[in-house]
């Protein structure tokens with residue numbers, strides 16, 4: 001157990017020794033600092049009467065609503081909605097930033113561990129191979145958790161300080177981002193353990209992410225695909241991870257919207273589980 | 289009592305997935321090393337030395353055969369609890385300093401290690417001055433020394449060193465040799481891999497020669513050298529039937545040497561392969577009785593080097609009594 005913990009620390013240290021990770025941290029800082037300096041809200045008795053960005057009046061955000069009689073009218077958004085929209089937006093953007101940059105930062109680590117010269121050092125220790133893999137994964141996840149908590153937490157704080165309003169369930173978004181990262185990293189783990197190529201594992205993972213974007217438009221796409229292939233497409237939808245659809249869940253947590261369907265999250269987790277089991281098996285039987 | 293390290297008929301065939309060429313790196317290799325020995329495994333590049341060590345450390349799965357350390361089979365990670373290992377071409381995370389590396393890697397093998405222990409280790413390999421320098425700034429020789437310190441971090445009973453003096457300057461080599469000797473005095477067992485004979489000759493109590501995955505010969509150093517004593521004899525021609533008769537004593541102790549002879553000369557060149565001086569004189573007596581006149585006898589100062597070269601040249605067949 002202590003060996004796995006040590007491996008986790010080593011992974012954590014190694015990630016922070018890379019400029020991508022530090023860059024992610026700096027970028028997150030920029031986001032919340034900019035937000036806190038540029039955004040000025042005029043709040044009178046708890047409702048939003050003006051928004052100024054960099055001192056310029058941006059007008060009061062309005063939304064179209066339909067009245068009971070069916071007429072469409074413009075109405076001021078409530079403060080609560082405004083805050084949750086901003087948070088949802090940031091949560092969505094951060095989700096993709098974490099996915100692409102986080103994967104980019106972490107992908108070379110496992111192939112490095114398995115490369116000649118390092119694998120001999122690590123895997124000759126009196127430690128089960130899977131404990132080392134587990135420690136490595138925990139280290140990577142811990143870095144992602146740290147970054148996500150930092151960015152989301154700061155945004156949340158800034159919004160609370162500016163509005164006195166506690167909107168959204170940021171812990172939920174953090175959790176979804178980390179879980180989705182774990183799912184994406186499962187592909188990296190399996191491919192790294194089999195091929196030791198960080199380039200290949202990144203390409204395939206990014207490919208799966210792009211494929212998952214097409215699943216966003218499943219309803220329309222499905223109708224345009226011819227019969228035998230339609231089944232294949234629907235099958236892929238269920239088998240492959242649904243990274244893109246899960247963005248909605250992360251954003252939903254950050255704002256006040258109810259969460260529509262948990263299915264994308266659950267099916268993606270199942271996919272990841274299979275990947276990790278395969279990676280663990282492959283690592284335990286292969287030569288190093 | 290069973291040996292500390294025991295390998296039984298280990299074979300390893302590497303299969304490369306795309307190229308359909310299998311490499312038989314180890315072929316039915318058996319070996320045992322007792323506590324307190326400095327054992328040297330000698331062989332040219334590609335002989336399979338690293339493969340053997342990797343199997344014993346559980347890094348590579350043998351195609352067949354089995355091995356154990358202190359009675360525990362090597363497929364069980366617990367067999368490595370009392371083991372230190374310096375891999376060839378090792379690469380530590382280079383953003384760490386020597387001290388940080390020893391702390392983290394030490395914990396992987398031994399649980400806790402105090403700052404004092406780490407300083408002592410670094411001092412032992414002459415690296416204390418560089419304790420807080422990032423490994424990325426180290427030269428090859430400094431890396432080797434740091435690697436040896438790392439192999440000792442868990443105070444192991446059995447230490448595997450794969451080409452430990454690789455890239456180390458002559459002074460460093462001598463220091464490493466002295467370190468090995470002092471480790472032996474502490475009762476540690478050391479397993480050395482090398483393709484350089486002189487590295488093993490000076491420190492090992494026992495060696496094995498490996499070539500193309502097969503054990504060529506194995507034994508105590510003095511025995512191996514003695515087995516190989518060769519006398520170069522120049523004499524009048526030895527009758528064929530006498531040569532045959534001498535072969536009965538020991539397989540072909542007297543052979544025509546490969547040296548070319550001038551056709552007009554009445555003298556011939558022979559090699560006498562014997563295990564002792566007494567045996568040499570028995571052979572000489574027989575030659576004299578048959579009126580062979582001896583011009584000269586030269587004792588070949590047969591070094592391990594020659595033994596090695598012969599062993600490798602003959603490619604696996606028994607080297608005893610082989611004339612060049």
Ligand SMILES: Nc1ncnc2c1ncn2[C@@H]1O[C@H](COP(=O)(O)OP(=O)(O)O)[C@@H](O)[C@H]1O
Nearest residue numbers: 302311313331332333334335336337338339340
């Ligand atoms: N991972 C591997 N895949 C395929 N062939 C390998 C692998 N490792 C070693 N070999 C081959 O096995 C043989 C023995 O290699 P090795 O054990 O490294 O020899 P040595 O350490 O004595 O130089 C060599 O022919 C080498 O090319």
Ligand SMILES: [Mg+2]
Nearest residue numbers: 337338376450
């Ligand atoms: Mg080698």
